[in-house]
Amino acid sequence: MVKITIKNIDEIEIVANQLVVIGLFEDNSYSEHLKNNSKLNVVIDYLDSLDKKKLDQIKKYGKTIALGLFADNNPINTLLIGLGNSHDFNKDKMRHISGLISLRAKEMGYNDIVIPNLISEEESKLEPLVEGIVLSLYEFNKFKTDIANESRNHHLSSNNEYTFTVGLNHADFDKCNALVKTVKSVCDGVIFSRDLANSPPNIIYPDTLAKAAQTLESKNDKIHVEVMDLKKIEELGLNGIISVGKGSQNEPRLIIVEYNNSSTNDKPVLLVGKAVTFDTGGISIKPSERMDEMKFDKSGGCTVLGIMHALSSLNLPVNVVAVIPSVENMPSGTSYRPGDIIRMYNGKTVEVLNTDAEGRLILADALAYGISKYSPKSVIDFATLTGACIIALGTNVAGLIGNDEKLIQKLLSSSKNTGEKIWQLPLSDEFLDLIKSNVATIKNIGGRTGGTITAAAFLSHFVQNVPWAHLDIAGTAWTQDGTADRSYNPKGSTGFGVRFIMKFLMDSQ
Incomplete structure (x- = not known):
């Protein structure tokens, strides 16, 4: 089961046992939207501390790096993901990137994922983001004998439940959440x-x-x-x-x-x-x-x-x-x-x-x-x-x-x-x-x-x-x-x- 909720970025809570995913374009500032949530300042500070060469490597399309950061002695489990050049970042690239996020979170053992800045104010990218999240987690596992009987008839990662919270600025959140519901129905098909x-x-x-x-x-x-x-x-x-x-x-x-x-x-x-x-x-x-x-x-x-x-x-x-x-x-x-x-x-x-x-x-x-x-x-x-x-x-x-x-x-x-x-x-x-x-x-x-x-x-x-x-x-x-x-x-x-x-x-x- 996958639950996806759209929230204003400043309303997103950052708690333990979450994975916070930060998207980085090669040609855009990463701090523009992150600064709208004060709990993410530690991420901005970390990125600001990197030399340009290392940061440029992280920003390459599809590149991921996991971090263990702390804010007020509280852990912020972070995944940085490179998005490449913003001018080349089309809907299919969004679909692929959001799928990579899902698979990386699954690999790392996280079921609660926060994505604060991947689409910022671009509601047009919301549909492919949802498609990538849901469709990447599909598994055909019903005939695998090493899966418990009660989960053999489920399609999503051995019956795990995943919660994704996506941050947007100045959006029609009712409309966005309705779109999420529609896209998930299509993905169910x-x-x-x-x-x-x-x-x-x-x-x-x-x-x-x-x-x-x-x-x-x-x-x-x-x-x-x-x-x-x-x-x-x-x-x-x-x-x-x-x-x-x-x-x-x-x-x-x-x-x-x-x-x-x-x-x-x-x-x-x-x-x-x-x-x-x-x-x-x-x-x-x-x-x-x-x-x-x-x-x-x-x-x-x-x-x-x-x-x-x-x-x-x-x-x-x-x-x-x-x-x-x-x-x-x-x-x-x-x-x-x-x-x-x-x-x-x-x-x-x-x-x-x-x-x-x-x-x-x-x-x-x-x-x-x-x-x-x-x-x-x-x-x-x-x-x-x-x-x-x-x-x-x-x-x-x-x-x-x-x-x-x-x-x-x-x-x-x-x-x-x-x-x-x-x-x-x-x-x-x-x-x-x-x-x-x-x-x-x-x-x-x-x-x-x-x-x-x-x-x-x-x-x-x-x-x-x-x-x-x-x-x-x-x-x-x-x-x-x-x-x-x-x-x-x-x-x-x-x-x-x-x-x-x-x-x-x-x-x-």
Whole structure:
């Protein structure tokens, strides 16, 4: 549990067993705000006593040094942290620095942390500060046998409680504390997403993922969850989902989560998330190396459920529908095969050339069904869809492709705000030509070139003219080789996308 309170700097009490964290910019005075609390004079005196060379070293970005200072014979346990140049100190650097503070405090054994001068009067930096604090303390520890039974189901540092007091000058403190509450709710959605994605495939498979989604109903009476079993999926003619899932004894599910809270009966935003709870590649089986990471192939669906979890706490006046097709892609005597032709929900036929290009098949059915049933004003899908996206953009940037420039620009703006990087890729007729089939309407792979874009070209056959954006999060959904070191993204699932879609929804009100 993390409690974060915003106070005027002169009202902050400094007591024993606290850790006082002082941020130091290379080009700004450290005393300007510290002097507003007389109990911090000892820190100013210490810093004033340092020679310039030593002080300059401490001020370098990310540098930390612990001190034991005394004021009136009372200890002031202090951590100095370098912030670099103030002109370069953006929101993502704040996110990373506040995460470093959390991790350093945890390492030093402190649960009560005071941050008097990190943001001073910059309320705009409050949101990333809170995100860094909360998300850095996440641990997926429920299966560690050396943790006491009573704490195995908790996500934050072995069930420790942390209290952070943040100092601001001349702020609207009611507004700031309300913002803290909102940001923490969004972070809870990220944590919900991370927990699901990190869970192993023997624990989270289509039916248990559906049960996790059903828990959202108890959080808010504006949320309704429907789970379609194999029989219902067959009745609807969702043959893409059926085909991919039929090789496993764990039957597929179609999970629908509705959040209805708009007073004007607006058309909903439709979110679709790929949830392949484990992907062997099917008959076109993957190499064994790093196949264990294919538990993360459900990350698109987990992101969407994390968004719905955040909505359940925030009471936003919007309508949102989440559709999550969930399957396990396994090789067996009942698996679908290369060469099969599948008639999809919208009537189009697909020639299967590779059973490891399964995500687009289940997404296509879910997109077509969701659009047909809910007539949404816009559609956004999330999927760990192509290794080609990692080759093109690496492991720190997600691919964005769509048919509506206005929607795309809104998403780019939201992602910039939250530090979740996305990059727009083109979708032109040449790519549509690459997925034409000689024996069906389209084929499920388009060859070696432009793999991320041809996958999106495939999906475009199932969205009609509805404003649509596709996010390929294959590189960003979990920490991999090349993932940037960010304190707020511990090893494993990142929950990528929850924060910037929540920002998009908030800005759309």
